[in-house]
Amino acid sequence: MKQRPTILDVAKQAGVSKSTVSLVLQGNPAVKEETRKAVRQAMADIGYVYNRSAATLRSATSGLIGLVINDLRNPFFTEFAASFQMELSNAGFATVLANADEDPGLQRRMIASLAEHGVAGFIISPCYGEEAATLSELAASGTPTLQVFRRLEAEGGALPFLAPDYLHGGRLAAEHLIQQGCRNIAFLGGLNDRPVTRERMSGYLSVLEEHGRAPLVLRGQSTRAFGKDAAARLRREHPEVDGVICFNDLVALGVLAACPDLGMRAGQDLRVVGFDDIEDSRDSYPPLTTISCNIPDFAATAARRIVAWIKEGEAPPASARSPVRLVVRASSGVNNRQKGTRDD
Template sequence: MDGAKRGAGRATTIVDIARAAGVSKSTVSLVLKESPLVKPATRERIMRAIDQLGYVYNRSAASLRTARSSFVGMVISDLMNPFFTELAVGIEDGLHNMGFVPILANTNEDVGRQTKVLQSLREHGVAGIIMSPARGTDVWSLAETLPRSLPMVLTMRRVDGSTLPYIGPDNRTGSREAVTHLINLGHRSIAFFGGYGTMTTQRERISGYRDALIAAGLPLRDELIFESMPTRAGGAESLAAALASPLKPTAAFCYNDIVAMGATRALGLRGIRVGIDFAVIGFDDIVEAEHNAPPLTTVNADTRIMGTRAARSLLGLIDGADPESMSYTGTTRLVVRESCGGHRRETFKETA
């Protein structure tokens, strides 16, 4: 059902080249790992044989022997979401540079599939796993499918109660700054669009939203929070609900960019001018944000970099570093474009 012969007829191995070079396979192995122990002359002879016979190193055999794997599982919750694509590109790049190769799994937000995938990854002997957990992942199921000994880091989404290292942006601060910007622009009734309270990320972003309101002495009203799927359709839905609301919000801070894009488009369809009649801000700064109509004001989270940071943390874990020290919270930056109305210069901030 699965598989193919390595080469056509018997791939050439270390002993073939040993024979050709007139040495033992131990010596060949030594030159493969560039050991200084072997005399230059023999080294040359062996290298030549390798070229001539077209030898290709069998990393799996080596892994079996050393119990060291160069595979890393990269489990992405929704690869179709441009945000996660950017994350995946960052991870792939980081892993590649460190000599690891990623086995990709797209769980599509399905916890069942995630469980299967995690098991498969173990069977394939990955050295570790980087995962953006599917919605609904809980500590118990994680603990059940994974031994404590398998290095793993979580990205972009936390799992309540988990002590695994987490790599993600400073959601709370980023959100606070975005909402503060809206307040400074004169908005008093500001809605929050998208996501559900079951997502840790949404809760963090709402905390930031509240921080800003409180700091400005504005009331906190749960009726201004319009939950929906974190998609374009969700954004359109939240927008419709908000327009029907008695609180008459004049601006919305969105769970993420695609929600904001959905809202922005729904606004346009109703002839409401984005950035003039209604302000919207997103989160993530995916590449499309800048090409939205109108260009989206959003919180840049340096997603790609975050991906390579996640790769680095996993490597740290694999090398035995203390898990506590492998978490990383990325700095965030408000990128002001047109969807919020006020054309100000970018604001920078540093994280604690």
């Protein structure tokens, strides 16, 4: 018996990618009319028939959710993935986990592979780069997709977005350090031109402006190694700095680790605040003051929204922010009697 033509056969016949054929089949308006006609003609030439109801049924009944994470080496994302998987399990879905490793090409291939295996939905914390190609791949899949933590498109884009309130977190951190008596506060970490960097930094900048303080920003990779290097640079070039807000806890943990060798007492000579509240922040020396993103609650919200979209057709809001709170520990100079949690 002759094998039925596939979407790959159509793509070969039309001289386009499989993703482009999928976009045409879904009626996506982004495809040029000339390309649309070529794909339709190729379908007619080889006798390809698209079974839309079968494709929808496969997706809706697979019971699988694709979770694509930009960097699972970062414990923040690992903690999210674990919490999200448990929440989905309670809802009767299984999680297929993929680590993009900050490689947009790998990310795109994984999305295509998961779509071919009929996942019912995607949760993606995307890596940056080749955004248009990644969005095209997601559109071609025709699968409900929720972006978390990072966004590949501007406000009002086609894919809904859920993230912590980074701006408010930056404000909480800066206000706390000023209340602790810091006069010169630096912001450490985060790469240029990344929306998440701008958001986490913007709260810090606005508070310093309100208090008439000059900002100092040292940008770089969000790693412990960068934190160590940044602490040494502050000691060498900016000894007046008495407080730092770090892009994430990894940078902050690097700063704490470097302080003894630099002759600085964390929490006294230099007050340190991180961002994320990963598990290691509770066990550092001294314990790290940080902005908590409430990962278990965040994961539960993301799981509920993707399941409701799949089961009920209820799409999430175009953009939503989850609450953050300041978790006060000894790295910012707070003694045991003062320690606590703030979310104001």
